[in-house]
Amino acid sequence: MASRARVRAPELVGAGGWLNTGGKELTLADFRGKITILDFWTFCCINCLHVLDELRELEEAHRDTVVIVGVHSPKFVHEADHQAVVDAVARYEVHHPVLDDPALATWKQYAVRAWPTLVVIDPEGYVVAQHAGEGHAHALARLVEELEAEHAAKGTLRRGDGPYVAPEPTAGSLKFPGKAVRLPNGHFLVADSGHHSLVELAEDGETVVRRIGDGQRGLVDGDGSDGAGPRFSEPQGLALLPEGSAYDVVVADTVNHALRGVRLADGLVTTLAGTGRQWWQGSATEGPAREVDLSSPWDVAWFDGRVWIAMAGVHQLWSFDPAADTVAVAAGTTNEGLVDGPAAEAWFAQPSGLAVSADGER
Structure with a gap:
């Protein structure tokens, strides 16, 4: 042959x-x-x-x-x-x-x-x-x-450094921020995606009050008191939860394929949903929140007692129910496109932003 x-x-x-x-x-x-x-x-x-x-x-x-x-x-x-x-x-x-x-x-x-x-x-x-x-x-x-x-x-393999040359670093408090929410005290919380952390800014929108996250890419819970973490990986979306919730803010931790909860009083970060693994065809589409894989959650919004998730990686909308501690698909088929219709039949194309109407009813 x-x-x-x-x-x-x-x-x-x-x-x-x-x-x-x-x-x-x-x-x-x-x-x-x-x-x-x-x-x-x-x-x-x-x-x-x-x-x-x-x-x-x-x-x-x-x-x-x-x-x-x-x-x-x-x-x-x-x-x-x-x-x-x-x-x-x-x-x-x-x-x-x-x-x-x-x-x-x-x-x-x-x-x-x-x-x-x-x-x-x-x-x-x-x-x-x-x-x-x-x-x-x-x-x-x-x-x-x-x-x-x-x-x-x-004898045709050549070992040694490649041609990559790192660009000059740029200074600044923020690097490609993904989203900001106004906190009850008038401050702003910003998803500082490029620095893999969250930044709280004073009312002037410029003065850094504190940083949540050590700036290293990773999936680590905690408040940093042990010297390690917490860590995020390109966090994007943020949603402020109602007063009295177990945590104050939900973060779409995009590259970690997870939702993280943040308690503002002490900066404690807790993984709420996702396993850290990316969802693949055939994986579960509902169940206990920390046992179901997610795929690049890009934004989150609080509506009707649930956290809605723009699941960019699979072209769907999902929801997280904090009371039941579960996640489930809410709309979309995983097909990428622009198709209207019932939630279970609609097609989305990399949904990346969510907003609730001013009256909070839709």
Whole structure:
């Protein structure tokens, strides 16, 4: 049987140039000897954001043999704006080189058809795998280990640091804040997404009163009195609960796939819902709150005795009942689109914001 012809990876080109390289323009030759994973993504795609998080562990575990290269491939006009791409790379803590390809030149060269798509290139510059969608981290890890062994034996594997150059840090009390709510004392509580924490501001909206969270990405409860945590991972939405509740604020802890409760008196943080794992097709859609997986909850709102959840990761609305300590799907089918109708039949597209009417009745 004839062996399949090996396909050499096309060159990487993009009119927007390179980010996270210290200003250097890279070519495939710069990655020779490394296992290169191209991540074709765009910053408004929730599935692409999931893949960014899936790749973090692989990136850290194989730092001396693997180079991940983001190829930013816009779906919408705004996503082709270069400064918007720069901001997204900073916001989502992308710690590898990114090629800004606003005209989809490299996307077309690799015959990519879906966001996100991952392409694996071996140390000799040949394409060895391509995966569309999310959920491929374990398969990629196995392939990387096989390629490491194969090319170490052949002498074609080059170990050492990759071409990533961290950008200069920017100062500021807030970094990509997700949402703010006004507290009963007139202060403001802000989801400081980029710093993985919450910030309480004085009535002037500028003076920092305190920070809840140690600024490190993680899922850690507590009030920080033990020197560890609490920790969030890109918190986005906030909802103030009625007076007398066990906690004062509910936080959509987006990348942790969880809801967190905050007691303002002492800054105590408690996980209310979610397991820390991402919901996958076939997982439970209702049950005890801390036993059901969630998927990128982006915003929350208090209405009719429940916390409503914009579940961006699965294109649905869910609800959390604090009295029963349960979660359940409230609307949507997980299909992405714009379809009206009964709650169980409606389609949403990455719902990311919720609001209750001024009279609180809808």
